[in-house]
Amino acid sequence: MAHRRINPDAIAELERIVGRDQVLASGEELRMYEYDGSVETGRPDCVVFPSDKGQVAGIARWSNRHGVPMVGRGAGTGLSGGALAREGGVQVVFSRMNRILSVDYENQRAVVEPGVVNMDLSRAVAHAGLHYAPDPSSQKACTIGGNVSENAGGPHTLRYGVTTNHILALEVVLPDGEMVRIGGDAVDPTGCDLVGLFVGSEGTLGLVVEITAKLTRLPESIKTMLAVFNTPDDATETVAAFTARGVTPAACEMMDGWTIRVVESWIHAGLPADAGALLLLEVDGTREEAEEQAARVIDICNANHAREVRTAKDERERETLWKARKNAFGAAGRVAPDCYVQDGVIPRTRLPEALRRIAEIGRRHGFEVGNIFHAGDGNLHPMLCFDGRQPGETERAIATADEIITLCIEMGGSITGEHGVGMEKDRLMPLLFSEADLELMKRVRNAINPLGLLNPGKIFPVGKGCGEIHTPAAVGGDKRTA
Amino acid sequence: MATETTQTRAPETDEAGQVDRPDYRDFARCVHCGLCLNHCPTYKLWGREADSPRGRIRQMFLVDRGEMPIDATFVTHIDRCLDCRACETACPSGVEYGKLVELARGRIEQEYQRPAATRLAREVFYRRLLPFPGRMAALGRLLRFYQRSGLERLAAELGLLKLLGLAARAELMPPIDSKFFSTSETQTFPVRGERRARVAFFAGCIARVTFTALSEATIRVLQANGCEVVVPGGQWCCGALEVHAGYRDVAREMARRNLDLFLREDFDAIITNAAGCGSTLKEYALLFGPGTPEHERAETFDSRVKDVTEFLDELGLVAPMRPLALRVTYQDSCHLLHGQKVREAPRRLIAAVPGVELAEMAFSDQCCGSAGVYNVTQTETSMELLRKKMDCARATDARVIVTANPGCLLQLRAGAKMAATRQDVMHVVELLDRAMGDPG
Numbered sequence: 001m002a003h004r005r006i007n008p009d010a011i012a013e014l015e016r017i018v019g020r021d022q023v024l025a026s027g028e029e030l031r032m033y034e035y036d037g038s039v040e041t042g043r044p045d046c047v048v049f050p051s052d053k054g055q056v057a058g059i060a061r062w063s064n065r066h067g068v069p070m071v072g073r074g075a076g077t078g079l080s081g082g083a084l085a086r087e088g089g090v091q092v093v094f095s096r097m098n099r100i101l102s103v104d105y106e107n108q109r110a111v112v113e114p115g116v117v118n119m120d121l122s123r124a125v126a127h128a129g130l131h132y133a134p135d136p137s138s139q140k141a142c143t144i145g146g147n148v149s150e151n152a153g154g155p156h157t158l159r160y161g162v163t164t165n166h167i168l169a170l171e172v173v174l175p176d177g178e179m180v181r182i183g184g185d186a187v188d189p190t191g192c193d194l195v196g197l198f199v200g201s202e203g204t205l206g207l208v209v210e211i212t213a214k215l216t217r218l219p220e221s222i223k224t225m226l227a228v229f230n231t232p233d234d235a236t237e238t239v240a241a242f243t244a245r246g247v248t249p250a251a252c253e254m255m256d257g258w259t260i261r262v263v264e265s266w267i268h269a270g271l272p273a274d275a276g277a278l279l280l281l282e283v284d285g286t287r288e289e290a291e292e293q294a295a296r297v298i299d300i301c302n303a304n305h306a307r308e309v310r311t312a313k314d315e316r317e318r319e320t321l322w323k324a325r326k327n328a329f330g331a332a333g334r335v336a337p338d339c340y341v342q343d344g345v346i347p348r349t350r351l352p353e354a355l356r357r358i359a360e361i362g363r364r365h366g367f368e369v370g371n372i373f374h375a376g377d378g379n380l381h382p383m384l385c386f387d388g389r390q391p392g393e394t395e396r397a398i399a400t401a402d403e404i405i406t407l408c409i410e411m412g413g414s415i416t417g418e419h420g421v422g423m424e425k426d427r428l429m430p431l432l433f434s435e436a437d438l439e440l441m442k443r444v445r446n447a448i449n450p451l452g453l454l455n456p457g458k459i460f461p462v463g464k465g466c467g468e469i470h471t472p473a474a475v476g477g478d479k480r481t482a
Numbered sequence: 483m484a485t486e487t488t489q490t491r492a493p494e495t496d497e498a499g500q501v502d503r504p505d506y507r508d509f510a511r512c513v514h515c516g517l518c519l520n521h522c523p524t525y526k527l528w529g530r531e532a533d534s535p536r537g538r539i540r541q542m543f544l545v546d547r548g549e550m551p552i553d554a555t556f557v558t559h560i561d562r563c564l565d566c567r568a569c570e571t572a573c574p575s576g577v578e579y580g581k582l583v584e585l586a587r588g589r590i591e592q593e594y595q596r597p598a599a600t601r602l603a604r605e606v607f608y609r610r611l612l613p614f615p616g617r618m619a620a621l622g623r624l625l626r627f628y629q630r631s632g633l634e635r636l637a638a639e640l641g642l643l644k645l646l647g648l649a650a651r652a653e654l655m656p657p658i659d660s661k662f663f664s665t666s667e668t669q670t671f672p673v674r675g676e677r678r679a680r681v682a683f684f685a686g687c688i689a690r691v692t693f694t695a696l697s698e699a700t701i702r703v704l705q706a707n708g709c710e711v712v713v714p715g716g717q718w719c720c721g722a723l724e725v726h727a728g729y730r731d732v733a734r735e736m737a738r739r740n741l742d743l744f745l746r747e748d749f750d751a752i753i754t755n756a757a758g759c760g761s762t763l764k765e766y767a768l769l770f771g772p773g774t775p776e777h778e779r780a781e782t783f784d785s786r787v788k789d790v791t792e793f794l795d796e797l798g799l800v801a802p803m804r805p806l807a808l809r810v811t812y813q814d815s816c817h818l819l820h821g822q823k824v825r826e827a828p829r830r831l832i833a834a835v836p837g838v839e840l841a842e843m844a845f846s847d848q849c850c851g852s853a854g855v856y857n858v859t860q861t862e863t864s865m866e867l868l869r870k871k872m873d874c875a876r877a878t879d880a881r882v883i884v885t886a887n888p889g890c891l892l893q894l895r896a897g898a899k900m901a902a903t904r905q906d907v908m909h910v911v912e913l914l915d916r917a918m919g920d921p922g
């Protein structure tokens with residue numbers, strides 16, 4: 001982690017690009033950018049706040065002139081250290097580029113700057129019966145630029161798809177400072193799917209400066225249900241039964257007993273504290289569609305030993321249920337000083353087995369593992385609560401998490417569902433991909449980011465052979481987090 | 483980076499054994515998820531991590547660990563915090579941000595040398611003025627003279643205030659009442675109708691010279707709904723401004739005095755109509771270390787303190803109300819919503835007035851920029867927030883903006899004037915009072 005001091009002349013040049021008060025270079029201020037939502041740290045050498053895309057291009061050219069790495073940052077809610085300046089350099093923060101540039105209501109699309117907060121876009125178009133469908137649990141804070149880079153998903157991904165399904169076009173500043181527009185207005189543009197390549201590239205291919213996003217009609221009717229089960233097995237069997245019976249709820253979230261109790265003690269959403277597991281289910285469509293779907297969902301729950309299925313009576317009850325879901329990780333912060341949330345995927349037909357084996361791994365290491373996750377698409381989020389002040393506990397937590405992720409791979413799944421690889425899981429990539437696969441990915445990256453100036457040290461295992469092993473820095477206030 | 487850790491660590495406890503340092507766990511609760519960022523007014527304005535709740539917590543933590551000095555940078559970021567506590571509401575981990583920032587300010591006051599002029603002004607205001615009802619009254623009389631004698635107009639005409647960069651502040655200057663609300667002697671106001679409770683009224687320090695009408699309206703509404711209202715004589719300021727500014731020793735003095743006074747009798751409730759005072763009164767226990775005799779008494783006291791809207795909502799309105807054909811909007815007072823977690827009570831009371839239509843305002847849960855003395859200490863930021871607030875208020879088409887705290891009333895009145903929205907601004911109890919009585 002080379003910390004270079006950027007020379008004062010270069011800083012002065014940056015100040016001419018973005019304005020004097022939009023550059024931070026003092027030690028104390030830089031420490032405010034050494035963390036994000038993840039367990040990692042990485043401190044930049046300076047931070048800039050561009051206000052338009054021209055400035056971003058200027059910053060990229062500056063970076064090339066001086067050979068200084070650059071890393072984009074939205075709201076810093078990322079869970080894999082994607083926005084951290086692992087190798088120092090300039091942090092490009094998009095918080096000032098947060099304008100909704102235009103909304104085309106008729107054709108249901110919006111052009112936005114990358115710093116627009118996900119929820120703010122939905123809120124701004126709600127009056128027209130529209131919303132921006134990808135809804136990560138962090139949606140009240142995370143930015144669309146960050147979502148694009150991480151290809152964020154959310155509870156409603158099951159029905160509406162992930163970020164990439166909602167991006168029509170992007171304007172991107174390439175690592176050499178050139179600005180390009182990719183994608184187009186058509187849903188299936190001709191030519192190579194460059195948008196698909198950039199979405200989910202974790203900020204390693206270009207700095208996104210403008211996004212044309214699809215807006216989705218809010219469904220006429222939504223039914224939200226809470227199915228209560230005595231055992232996690234009953235709940236996971238229910239999820240498998242949805243697939244088998246061809247029922248796709250708009251959302252299907254599961255919470256295990258431990259998590260229910262943690263969340264309930266804080267949010268007071270009326271969750272049954274003695275339950276073994278819950279499914280939070282949602283169906284939508286026209287009134288008739290929603291009713292019909294809800295009936296089928298309830299049937300399947302009952303057939304799989306649901307103790308009770310409650311339906312939210314009004315928008316308020318619905319909000320309370322979702323609040324319980326979306327604040328669950330945070331609530332875990334209340335029971336232990338540190339909490340490490342993992343992200344892995346397994347084929348959903350193997351959910352019951354996966355949960356049993358995860359619990360086993362936890363027990364072996366002496367941890368209680370909480371589970372709250374997007375059950376509908378098999379995206380697991382095991383949570384480990386621990387106390388990093390106890391010697392060895394952090395290491396044990398990481399070992400446990402690695403074992404869980406290895407299990408996901410063994411079961412035919414993947415090492416990340418939506419949080420990204422970043423600097424958290426680069427070392428695990430070789431478990432999932434062959435040398436040849438990794439090589440191909442690197443060649444793509446090198447074609448677009450040849451000097452490695454943009455977000456270096458991410459996704460691909462670093463320092464192979466040179467002995468650099470990454471351990472999360474245990475300095476000031478870092479938490480295993482979500 | 484080498485941190486210059488020249489400052490000495492403050493003692494864990496103050497002179498009387500009270501805890502003035504946060505616990506590790508208070509910081510550890512923050513899992514730096516960032517979910518609070520977009521709810522923080524200063525982060526929304528500037529987009530800077532250091533001016534966000536997460537960044538401020540980080541700085542306080544580093545300072546607490548001796549890894550960051552208490553220097554001008556740190557003090558600036560902590561000073562710019564409104565202490566509106568919107569981040570507490572947004573935080574899923576239950577971080578008690580208000581407590582953390584108040585403790586940090588306490589340390590700044592003890593260990594940081596502000597510029598001489600600022601230091602002097604702060605010392606005079608927090609130590610020599612606010613705590614003393616007599617001096618506040620004297621200042622009130624002086625200001626009243628300034629406002630009534632034509633001097634104020636003269637100053638305005640000469641552009642004197644503008645010259646001094648005080649133009650916005652003149653707008654913010656509270657109009658001083660011709661008759662102050664007296665708390666030197668105990669007064670008891672009899673119940674009207676059937677007696678349902680006996681309550682103590684906490685009058686507040688600044689409110690006594692500039693919100694007499696509001697205090698009287700509060701008492702009338704309580705009386706009309708079956709309360710006997712006692713205003714204990716000799717009560718002091720609650721200490722909220724001191725706690726927010728870091729003058730914890732002064733605040734403790736005030737708290738002791740109020741504990742003695744208000745615990746003399748087992749009132750059914752101790753009522754305040756100022757959300758800012760209420761949230762401090764409800765947290766007196768935080769000023770005294772667990773195990774101290776004051777701590778226990780403070781807990782009893784805290785459990786009795788009720789915001790007037792909360793109390794009336796629980797008690798239930800019984801006084802008859804005449805219809806008021808009004809479209810109103812409600813601006814949440816931060817220290818009621820975020821500090822005391824009271825959201826529905828004022829809304830239910832407003833909706834209970836026949837004929838009144840409540841039009842919700844976008845971002846009603848965000849600070850108007852008043853924030854105690856913030857509009858005086860950080861005028862520019864405060865005015866920026868106020869402008870945004872007035873845009874939202876205007877969009878509701880409401881005739882009246884209703885709120886629940888005297889500071890917010892002043893700020894919103896200034897806002898309505900500056901933005902020429904032609905909206906009236908009143909407290910929830912003033913609306914009730916208007917519906918309940920033939921005033922006069």
Ligand SMILES: Cc1cc2nc3c(=O)[nH]c(=O)nc-3n(C[C@H](O)[C@H](O)[C@H](O)COP(=O)(O)OP(=O)(O)OC[C@H]3O[C@@H](n4cnc5c(N)ncnc54)[C@H](O)[C@@H]3O)c2cc1C
Nearest residue numbers: 072074075076077078082137143145146149153203208418
């Ligand atoms: C409580 C909590 C719940 C979460 N729930 C979910 C969830 O349900 N689903 C999910 O997918 N994720 C979830 N996340 C993870 C996180 O919120 C997402 O990854 C989100 O997309 C990150 O957005 P951000 O604005 O915070 O980006 P940051 O964290 O700031 O950055 C993320 C990545 O994007 C890059 N980047 C940011 N802006 C740009 C830009 N303009 N151009 C190029 N690169 C850029 C950064 O370099 C970095 O690599 C959750 C996080 C938390 C804390």
Ligand code: SF4
Nearest residue numbers: 512513515516518573
């Ligand atoms: S204060 Fe709460 S919401 Fe904000 S970063 Fe910390 S844990 Fe997250």
Ligand code: SF4
Nearest residue numbers: 522563564566567569
């Ligand atoms: S109290 Fe208000 S201003 Fe201060 S950090 Fe929290 S939200 Fe921001």
